[in-house]
Amino acid sequence: MRISKEPEERKQEILETAMQLFAEKGYEKTSISDIAKKIGVAQGLCYRYFPSKDILFQTAINEYADILVNKLKLKNSVKQVSIKDMITHMEVLSENANDIYYDTFHNEKNKTFHDLLFLSVCQKLVPIVAKLIENGNATGELHVSDIESYANFCVYGQLGILADETLSSEEKNKKIKAVLFDLFNL
Structure with a gap:
């Protein structure tokens, strides 16, 4: 079942998850796919809020x-x-x-x-x-x-x-x- 969240809440979730993974794995070894997988969303959703990993960071x-x-x-x-x-x-x-x-x-x-x-x-x-x-x-x-x-x-x-x-x-x-x-x- 898909969990719907408010845009700002979802954006913050993506941001915080990315930063957690950057801390664990390092920036270079973390992909948008890794971030999406950890949250349990489609990779495209991450790109909707952040067009690139650099912009996210x-x-x-x-x-x-x-x-x-x-x-x-x-x-x-x-x-x-x-x-x-x-x-x-x-x-x-x-x-x-x-x-x-x-x-x-x-x-x-x-x-x-x-x-x-x-x-x-x-x-x-x-x-x-x-x-x-x-x-x-x-x-x-x-x-x-x-x-x-x-x-x-x-x-x-x-x-x-x-x-x-x-x-x-x-x-x-x-x-x-x-x-x-x-x-x-x-």
């Missing part, structure tokens, strides 16, 4: 990046706190092992996935950080002439520290905050 990256950016809660603090307070209390790392796609992005077979996720999160953060800097300029807390360059540097400049596997989460957090305080003369 890009959708997962974007979804997970949105989740991580939202967990940082920067959007809500854009006008509410000073830059100094925001940096002091910010969580540099927002991922944890209970996140929906954590296993896929932290699987040794999928190292490239994590790098792509980093870049997607950065792309989503730059406009938020630019707005924070703009507000800091407006309040007189900051005096930044090239807001976009500073925003890009603040976000993308963290990648080297975040990718350093010799540092603990606490050490990464401390180093990034120190750099930001120095950068903004706070």
